[in-house]
Amino acid sequence: MQLTYTPKQQAFRAEVRAWLAHNLPREPLASYDTREGFEQHRAWEAMLFESRWSMVMWPADLGGRGCDLTEWLIFEEEYYGAGAPMRVNQNGQLLLGPTLMEFGTAEQKRRFLPRMAASLDMWAQGWSEPNAGSDMAAISSKALLDGDHYVLNGQKTWSTRAIFADWLFGLFRSEPGSTRHHGLSFLMVPLDAPGVTIRPIKALNGKDAFAEVFFDDVRVPVANRIGAEGQGWHVAMATAGFERGLLLRSPARFQHTARKLVELFKASPQAAERDPALGDAVLDCWMGAEAYALSAYHTVGRLGRGEQIGAESSINKIIWSELDLKMHETAMRLLGARAELLTSAAAGGDAAGWLDGFLFAQSGPIYAGTNEIQRNIIAERMLGLPK
């Protein structure tokens, strides 16, 4: 056990910090759930890519820096610690990217990864369907082989920011008559293809944060399939693992929120006096964020020693999503009567940022596999309880 950073790691931290200090947007970007904000975030991603900060763990020939996981944690600490913008293309970069690297052909990697790193292509997910939510193996959207194309018919839903995105990846039933996790293929679909209709779904914040996507005889080249025909479930499970695992929600993001929460608490002595439980809640939140960070470093170390992480990524998902919720609930209680106010309310002051986060935190225990499903996974795969 050796818990200090090497001179190389310290130099890397300093480099990230210096770049961010120079290049961070002066004004906060608009919400990426709006067209305007989405494009602002895309432009920010292009800046990151330009200086090879968009995908630090990717190899240099894909625009990355070949960083290891510890350097990635350092990057994330500096990035979120500086209050830098949310990452708008994570679905592509963190979910599809690693999948392509593991299962994609050389041609697919060349074609998609660099554009993904630069956010020239923005990606949406196509997992859920109206009748396939937690039970993802109930997918019924079809992809019938017709020569060197698949013909897609069906509907996907809850596709984050799909109305602004360029591409969608997801699972389609390519073997007629197949059931459950058999006979599915993993396909990449351009969202401007004829036959694709995208209808926005207004989220809790009133913005078009996600969408349903309809496919009517959409023709997709077979070359857009990742992995073998009918092996989509296997490929997708690897992706779901990445998502729940460390990468999507690095601890730095929550440590940053925890710091803001402590500051809010210190700036709200009257609220703290009215409700003595608030101090305890803030303390708990801060410890939770610390524990999540420690768990990330421990996991990185164990991966470095060649260990595998399996169902533990389900524990991660529960930890960060419940922590995020608790932090924002505590902030709302600290803000008291100001908590409900929108940015447009002059009396709101700094409250609106917490409200946005509070609304988004409601989705954490639901997306990326509900926390109930995660608890099933922990119980069955980690503890070995019967199905």
Next chain:
Amino acid sequence: MDFTFTDDQLSFREAISRFLMTEAAPEMLREIWETDAGRSPDLRNRIAAQGLTALSVPEAEGGLGMDDVAWALMTQELGYYAIPDSLADTAYVAAGLLAGLDAQHPARGELLPRIAEGSLRLAINHPINPLVSDAQLAEVLILPDGDDLHRVPRAAVDVQAQPSIDASRRLGAVSWHPTPATLLASGEQGRRLQAQLLDRGALSVAGQLLGLAQRMLDLSVDYVAQRKQFGKPIGSFQAVKHHLADVARQIEQAKPVLYRAAHGLAQGQPGASLWVSQARLACCEASWLAARKGIQVHGAMGYTWEVDLQMFMKRAWALDASWGDRGFHKSRIGAYLFADGARLGPGHTFEE
């Protein structure tokens, strides 16, 4: 940056675990619980023969010279098997204190080699504990008096037994009179040693609580897999699964918190006390949740004397406030967190 254990540390843990699995089965714990002394000299000797009592005695004094990081693993094993002995108090907490004395201090040569070979039974206390664990049974007691620490022979101490719900804890109210002859450390050195003593004691309890939590989880998993209702194992029902998944999550979440604290103590880092308190709270939560959910999934059986779960639950309940209750550890964290100049936010997880 390497937040993992060495192969040596892990294989030592593995060896101790395998040893205790056969030598400290629950039936044996029950027998020891029912004896007057509540201790088995035989068990202690066999544990000593495995090298555990020599673990953190410096090599110069006949020990293995390992540090708090190794104990973060060993205390979990002692908790997992609910060893009815205050072994960690002697071999870890007291050995750590004695090893912090000046190299020429006579107590080192007199006590440390005997700790290493396993022949000395010590009781050690800090003002935070109103009662002294194993005071009746100890040959020597290390006791605080103001800033000072004294080394007192058992004969000079009057002990009044104070029975606990956990029959493996043997607590005593002690009365004694400090004399210059018993003085071990005083003044600034006494204060420093007492502060370290408190942190080691608290870390030792944290590790034991985490081990207890894991044991209660394992017992519960076994039980719900074999107990059938409605024609199937109750462990197949989601309500039961989710109880135990929550316990697993608390345990996993607490582990690295414990490990950072142990490393901080071993390195003498300024953040160590804060980290120890975080570890204590995380491990307290995990163990109490494991007890609560454990008894729930055992149903009425969990409320009986007969089922083994009770021994581990009682230890977890009893240790919760030992070496500082949750309020004490929370106040230490709050004092840091809400003061000006606290290093908050990402990038401050480890001392730099």
